[in-house]
Amino acid sequence: MNKIQVGRRMDKNNTRKWLKSHHDTLFPFFHYLKRESIKWLFDRLEQKGAEKGALYVHIPFCTGKCTFCILTKESPSHTTKYVNSVLEEAKEWSDYFSPVETIYVGGGTPTSLSSEELKLLFNGLGETFQIEKDAEISIETTASELTEAKMNLLVELGVNRLSVGVQTFNPGLRKVLGRRGGGKEVIKKLNRAREVFPLLTIDILYDLPGQGKRDVIADLQKAVGIGIDGISLYPLIYSPKTAIGRQFEQPPVETAMDIFESAKSFLEDNGYNHININHFSYGRDKFRYSTYFNSLGNVLGLGAGATGFLADCFVKHQSTSKKYIRDRAGIVFNMPEKVVPVLWCVSQVQYGRIDIEMPKRRWDFDPLDVFARTINKCMDRREMIIRGNVIELTTEGMFWANTIGAEMAVEYLYGGKGELLSLEDKKSKIAKEIMLKKIRSTYRDYRFLS
Numbered sequence: 041m042n043k044i045q046v047g048r049r050m051d052k053n054n055t056r057k058w059l060k061s062h063h064d065t066l067f068p069f070f071h072y073l074k075r076e077s078i079k080w081l082f083d084r085l086e087q088k089g090a091e092k093g094a095l096y097v098h099i100p101f102c103t104g105k106c107t108f109c110i111l112t113k114e115s116p117s118h119t120t121k122y123v124n125s126v127l128e129e130a131k132e133w134s135d136y137f138s139p140v141e142t143i144y145v146g147g148g149t150p151t152s153l154s155s156e157e158l159k160l161l162f163n164g165l166g167e168t169f170q171i172e173k174d175a176e177i178s179i180e181t182t183a184s185e186l187t188e189a190k191m192n193l194l195v196e197l198g199v200n201r202l203s204v205g206v207q208t209f210n211p212g213l214r215k216v217l218g219r220r221g222g223g224k225e226v227i228k229k230l231n232r233a234r235e236v237f238p239l240l241t242i243d244i245l246y247d248l249p250g251q252g253k254r255d256v257i258a259d260l261q262k263a264v265g266i267g268i269d270g271i272s273l274y275p276l277i278y279s280p281k282t283a284i285g286r287q288f289e290q291p292p293v294e295t296a297m298d299i300f301e302s303a304k305s306f307l308e309d310n311g312y313n314h315i316n317i318n319h320f321s322y323g324r325d326k327f328r329y330s331t332y333f334n335s336l337g338n339v340l341g342l343g344a345g346a347t348g349f350l351a352d353c354f355v356k357h358q359s360t361s362k363k364y365i366r367d368r369a370g371i372v373f374n375m376p377e378k379v380v381p382v383l384w385c386v387s388q389v390q391y392g393r394i395d396i397e398m399p400k401r402r403w404d405f406d407p408l409d410v411f412a413r414t415i416n417k418c419m420d421r422r423e424m425i426i427r428g429n430v431i432e433l434t435t436e437g438m439f440w441a442n443t444i445g446a447e448m449a450v451e452y453l454y455g456g457k458g459e460l461l462s463l464e465d466k467k468s469k470i471a472k473e474i475m476l477k478k479i480r481s482t483y484r485d486y487r488f489l490s
């Protein structure tokens with residue numbers, strides 16, 4: 041295993057930004073997206089014919105008041121109407137989308153829907169799509185809401201992978217995060233869920249205020265003890281929109297990296313595989329939904345705030361349930377053909393490996409050539425190595441993976457070669473000034489060509 045050398049990772053001028061989310065990685069692409077009508081996309085899908093894919097359903101409702109949460113969420117109201125809108129939208133896409141290989145119901149807290157609404161949702165999806173027999177069907181929940189009756193109902197409805205947002209078992213940190221219920225209660229619920237669901241996964245946060253390496257390892261130890269199949273380990277995003285982000289300074293990046301390295305070794309020593317930047321699997325958990333997204337497979341997003349990716353288009357939705365019920369049509373942003381291989385390579389970074397030959401064969405696109413500057417810098421920092429036909433990220437590289445992906449995108453889209461430098465193309469303009477301002481402040485090292 042590659043050891044991280046604390047202190048080596050910062051650029052000389054200390055400007056390298058640690059991007060914690062893949063949304064930040066995708067940010068440099070936004071400028072190139074071209075707005076199209078939903079009819080345009082339906083015509084495109086009509087030509088392609090039905091294809092297999094993944095479904096993402098966003099249920100924005102939640103009764104929690106967590107101090108850190110950056111997700112699209114709101115207090116439950118008009119929930120049945122909302123579920124019906126989701127099902128109506130589902131029908132509009134069903135001809136182009138078959139079979140469904142995986143479903144991910146995320147939130148918010150989807151289990152805040154009543155039993156009747158959950159039945160309506162899952163039965164409705166089952167009637168609308170041809171869902172594969174062995175489809176991976178996941179739903180997010182939080183331990184404080186997980187009743188025996190809901191667990192049994194979910195299994196009855198076909199859910200075979202339960203994702204519980206634990207965040208931490210530590211009582212002090214649970215308070216800081218505004219989590220309901222104590223760590224012991226969470227463990228009890230997880231042990232029961234372990235008996236009920238074929239696959240049980242949890243979310244754990246690190247880089248929390250005042251949290252040390254021992255605290256994170258103690259959380260992971262508990263998870264291993266319960267026999268959790270998959271662990272998503274996210275660094276806390278200190279957003280100014282959250283109470284925690286306003287109250288606390290983000291710890292130094294060196295601290296976070298040290299914790300990440302120890303957590304990764306601990307999980308690997310206990311039989312887990314690091315299957316993508318934030319996810320560790322004990323073996324059976326494939327997290328098929330995330331694999332779809334990161335390999336540019338067809339992902340149909342349904343519901344407020346949901347984003348899908350279909351036929352090289354991102355499809356976004358209205359951000360609140362009220363707006364969505366009024367207007368559920370997706371908003372379509374087409375990724376120009378020439379940008380698709382860049383997005384593909386950048387998405388592969390999430391897995392810590394980029395196949396060099398595949399993009400050469402498919403698009404005549406050589407990652408070693410196109411991202412030469414980023415790759416050389418990363419190799420100097422021991423974040424990447426080239427092994428045969430694969431660019432591999434080291435442990436240190438996995439920590440920086442979102443940043444590295446964005447650096448690759450910026451190298452090509454804003455400072456590189458090809459025909460993609462026409463930032464003035466009005467059709468590709470989406471809130472250009474805001475975008476460029478944010479991109480410039482994020483990537484101070486780069487010269488922009490606008």
Ligand SMILES: C[S@@+](CC[C@H](N)C(=O)[O-])C[C@H]1O[C@@H](n2cnc3c(N)ncnc32)[C@H](O)[C@@H]1O
Pocket residue numbers: 102104108109110111147148149180181182183204205206207243244245274275276277278279
């Ligand atoms: C919307 S939550 C759904 C889970 C469920 N509602 C719960 O609270 O347990 C999905 C996951 O997003 C992650 N998340 C939310 N806010 C975050 C932040 N500020 N930084 C990093 N991850 C965050 C948490 O790990 C959370 O489990």
Ligand code: SF4
Pocket residue numbers: 102103104105106109110111113147148149182205
């Ligand atoms: S973390 Fe989960 S429970 Fe907490 S506010 Fe966000 S969606 Fe709600």
